[in-house]
Amino acid sequence: MTEHFDGQDAWAAALRAHGRRVTKQRLAVLAAVERHPHSPAESILAAARAELPELTAQSVYVVLGDLTDLHMLRRFEPPHSPALYETRVGDNHHHAICISCGRVEDVDCAVGHAPCLTPHWNPDAKPMTIQVADVMYQGICQDCQRAQQLPPQSSLASNKEIGEQ
Numbered sequence: 001m002t003e004h005f006d007g008q009d010a011w012a013a014a015l016r017a018h019g020r021r022v023t024k025q026r027l028a029v030l031a032a033v034e035r036h037p038h039s040p041a042e043s044i045l046a047a048a049r050a051e052l053p054e055l056t057a058q059s060v061y062v063v064l065g066d067l068t069d070l071h072m073l074r075r076f077e078p079p080h081s082p083a084l085y086e087t088r089v090g091d092n093h094h095h096a097i098c099i100s101c102g103r104v105e106d107v108d109c110a111v112g113h114a115p116c117l118t119p120h121w122n123p124d125a126k127p128m129t130i131q132v133a134d135v136m137y138q139g140i141c142q143d144c145q146r147a148q149q150l151p152p153q154s155s156l157a158s159n160k161e162i163g164e165q
Contacts, residue, residue, distance in 0.1 A: 029063040037088065041082065081102065097137070101143070
């Protein structure tokens, strides 16, 4: 089940359920992440300051860390990028990142249930029970393909299949 909170009342209830006080700072950060998913802390700070101008960077970092520890926010770290935050938690979705413009899209689990990947263990490995699989797809989004006049994805896949034969 995906946990996804909407509105200040829902955020306030979730904070109380986790034993946290409902503060303007926490609500401003949650609202900023909700409005701007897949954003780094600096962007969340800027968005939250629109609602709460006196908010400090230190406060935002503390709130982000706390809410991530509580699993009210999810933090993920794409290559060559600062950590990004989102409010979509409680499921095992993945992310696709455009290597050209940096756009991030959510990608649901490929098989339909967590952990959605079955690892192949080496003979000398000590297998474990997988709880979460974190997959990061990297490619070029359709907007960047058009801007760069690249062939569509289906043509790229066909060319790869031809080369492999």
